[in-house]
Amino acid sequence: MPAPVIRAANLVKTYRVRGSARLARGARSRSARTPSEFRAVDGLSFEVAPGESFGLLGPNGAGKSTTMKMVGAVSTRTSGDLEILGLDPDRYGPEIRSRLGVVPQEDNLDGELNARENLYVYGRYFGLPGRVCAQKADQLLAFAQLEDKAKSKVDQLSGGMKRRLTIARGLINDPRILLLDEPTTGLDPQARHILWDRLFRLKERGTTLVLTTHYMDEAEQLCDRLIVVDKGRIMAEGTPGALIRQHASREVAEVRFGSAHNELAAAQLAGFGDRVEVLPDRVLVYAHDGEAVLARIAETGLRPLTSLVRRASLEDVFLRLTGRSLIE
Amino acid sequence: MTLRPAQGGSDATTRAHPSIDELRAEALAAGRKPRRFGSWYATEHMLRAMRAYGWTIVVGALGQPLVYLFGLAVGLAALIQQQIPTGDGGSVSYLVFVAPALLMTATIAVASEEFTYPVMAGFKWRRYFYGFNASALSSPQIANGVTLAASARMLFAGGAYYLFIWAFGEVFPVVTVLEPATGWISVPVGLLAGLSFGMPLMAYAASLQEDKGQFALVQRFVFMPMFLFSGTFYPLGNLPVWLQWIGWISPLWHATELGRMAGFGAGADPVMLVVHVAYLLVLSVGGYLLARRVFTRRLAR
Numbered sequence: 001m002p003a004p005v006i007r008a009a010n011l012v013k014t015y016r017v018r019g020s021a022r023l024a025r026g027a028r029s030r031s032a033r034t035p036s037e038f039r040a041v042d043g044l045s046f047e048v049a050p051g052e053s054f055g056l057l058g059p060n061g062a063g064k065s066t067t068m069k070m071v072g073a074v075s076t077r078t079s080g081d082l083e084i085l086g087l088d089p090d091r092y093g094p095e096i097r098s099r100l101g102v103v104p105q106e107d108n109l110d111g112e113l114n115a116r117e118n119l120y121v122y123g124r125y126f127g128l129p130g131r132v133c134a135q136k137a138d139q140l141l142a143f144a145q146l147e148d149k150a151k152s153k154v155d156q157l158s159g160g161m162k163r164r165l166t167i168a169r170g171l172i173n174d175p176r177i178l179l180l181d182e183p184t185t186g187l188d189p190q191a192r193h194i195l196w197d198r199l200f201r202l203k204e205r206g207t208t209l210v211l212t213t214h215y216m217d218e219a220e221q222l223c224d225r226l227i228v229v230d231k232g233r234i235m236a237e238g239t240p241g242a243l244i245r246q247h248a249s250r251e252v253a254e255v256r257f258g259s260a261h262n263e264l265a266a267a268q269l270a271g272f273g274d275r276v277e278v279l280p281d282r283v284l285v286y287a288h289d290g291e292a293v294l295a296r297i298a299e300t301g302l303r304p305l306t307s308l309v310r311r312a313s314l315e316d317v318f319l320r321l322t323g324r325s326l327i328e
Numbered sequence: 329m330t331l332r333p334a335q336g337g338s339d340a341t342t343r344a345h346p347s348i349d350e351l352r353a354e355a356l357a358a359g360r361k362p363r364r365f366g367s368w369y370a371t372e373h374m375l376r377a378m379r380a381y382g383w384t385i386v387v388g389a390l391g392q393p394l395v396y397l398f399g400l401a402v403g404l405a406a407l408i409q410q411q412i413p414t415g416d417g418g419s420v421s422y423l424v425f426v427a428p429a430l431l432m433t434a435t436i437a438v439a440s441e442e443f444t445y446p447v448m449a450g451f452k453w454r455r456y457f458y459g460f461n462a463s464a465l466s467s468p469q470i471a472n473g474v475t476l477a478a479s480a481r482m483l484f485a486g487g488a489y490y491l492f493i494w495a496f497g498e499v500f501p502v503v504t505v506l507e508p509a510t511g512w513i514s515v516p517v518g519l520l521a522g523l524s525f526g527m528p529l530m531a532y533a534a535s536l537q538e539d540k541g542q543f544a545l546v547q548r549f550v551f552m553p554m555f556l557f558s559g560t561f562y563p564l565g566n567l568p569v570w571l572q573w574i575g576w577i578s579p580l581w582h583a584t585e586l587g588r589m590a591g592f593g594a595g596a597d598p599v600m601l602v603v604h605v606a607y608l609l610v611l612s613v614g615g616y617l618l619a620r621r622v623f624t625r626r627l628a629r
Binding site for chain 2: 002003004005015050051072074075076085086087092093094095096097098099100102104106107108109110111112113117121122124125126127169173176206
């Protein structure tokens with residue numbers, strides 16, 4: 001097992017909160033003396049192996065982006081240990097960032113420059129000679145399928161194109177680790193699939209990927225291993241398959257009885273599968289064989305408005321672990 | 329496309345990954361150039377971004393002196409035949425008196441543009457500072473880049489102004505530069521004037537979370553009063569004492585006095601020379617240090 005390229009131990013980031021309106025969730029229970037503190041990241045420990053594709057999965061506000069900023073050697077940690085490429089980001093920020101590629105949640109391309117210039121100047125930040133930047137910019141425009149947009153002002157590009165350009169920009173320095181913070185949020189399905197394809201290719205080339213997402217399918221598609229984060233803490237860790245096996249059943253039967261009747265129907269479904277979960281709009285029955293559950297429901301005389309059987313996903317894992325769904 | 333040479337099989341797990349010692353050494357080597365030259369890389373970006381409004385910059389830098397000098401020489405200076413006393417017993421024509429003040433105003437006007445909107449854009453509207461910061465550049469280098477690029481524009485504006493003042497004297501039968509040996513010093517003084525106004529302004533702009541029209545207020549209630557009450561169009565001593573304090577705290581007045589010393593040797597009192605330079609330096613350096621701090625804090629959140 002090669003040494004990890006990212007090693008985080010007990011990572012904590014607290015923010016000072018002005019006023020008490022957004023009173024810290026962690027702080028309230030933790031210490032009454034510091035009520036104006038917000039613990040965005042509350043003791044995360046994880047390691048990422050070279051070439052691995054590692055995911056942070058969690059709802060909005062779970063602390064994923066804050067963690068990414070610390071791993072990106074931008075945001076300083078409040079406490080804990082952190083080592084990226086064998087270096088401490090507090091001391092070696094520029095050195096670490098020289099070998100990272102970063103795709104932030106919000107695009108921060110320079111709209112005053114065209115697509116190619118955005119790549120070119122970004123290469124210059126790493127001290128790459130102009131000739132190399134120009135060459136790389138052309139290669140990356142091809143990689144991002146944006147050759148015909150090279151001269152377009154960034155403001156004229158679609159959301160998907162901007163994301164692809166941002167990813168291309170993150171690759172200008174041949175990074176050892178690529179950090180992607182919610183790379184496909186807000187993109188249409190087609191744009192997401194193009195992006196996933198590009199990320200697969202990078203993974204095949206051996207680039208270490210670290211990504212955050214609140215999309216289950218994305219995590220299952222892209223991540224070798226992931227941590228489920230909620231309220232700044234790790235709820236579970238493992239491969240997507242292992243997490244599903246461990247925290248959910250093989251299949252899920254989803255039945256809808258109408259919002260007024262779900263609770264009542266669910267009571268009658270107790271014992272039909274491994275577990276029954278009632279959501280406002282539907283009832284989930286976790287079982288090895290979903291079709292068998294539907295057959296049994298039909299036998300009891302319950303008439304769901306709609307029903308379907310699907311494979312259990314990370315969404316179910318998250319629901320199980322936190323009692324809440326990911327996208328609220 | 330070749331991002332990295334292929335290193336064996338396609339399966340990531342069978343690939344020979346470099347050891348952590350190799351990765352560390354690679355990072356330490358890669359960080360050397362950005363650490364040393366990062367401020368210039370940020371400057372390069374800011375200068376490139378200026379090209380988007382390059383036309384405004386050129387027209388402003390060339391048109392403003394033309395319009396002001398012509399307007400003043402033909403209009404106001406024709407009206408004001410009176411010679412303006414220089415403080416050391418001598419006197420100069422109105423145009424000569426007012427020219428250094430106009431140059432200083434021009435560079436300060438550039439500062440009031442370059443250290444406000446682009447800073448707000450970098451943090452909030454376009455967020456490109458966060459892009460810089462995710463690369464090998466550090467927060468202070470980003471602040472340096474903004475400062476250096478704006479300085480280049482101020483030197484251009486100040487230099488253009490000085491050339492126009494000089495050229496005016498060549499074209500028209502008026503003497504515009506009385507002391508050619510020292511007159512050019514008003515260009516670097518103009519840069520210092522811009523920085524002394526711009527550095528604290530950059531710190532302020534970087535600290536703003538929301539744009540609620542603060543920059544327009546700065547223009548109206550800081551820049552304009554300063555322009556009008558800093559001994560720009562008449563000696564500061566002409567103002568009633570209870571208004572003179574505006575000049576005393578105004579970087580424009582201190583810079584203008586320096587410009588007049590350089591341009592026509594107005595009351596070149598060594599003590600006042602030191603006071604003027606020191607005041608401008610304190611504002612520039614103090615503002616710069618503050619801005620650096622605000623940049624670093626905001627980007628490290």
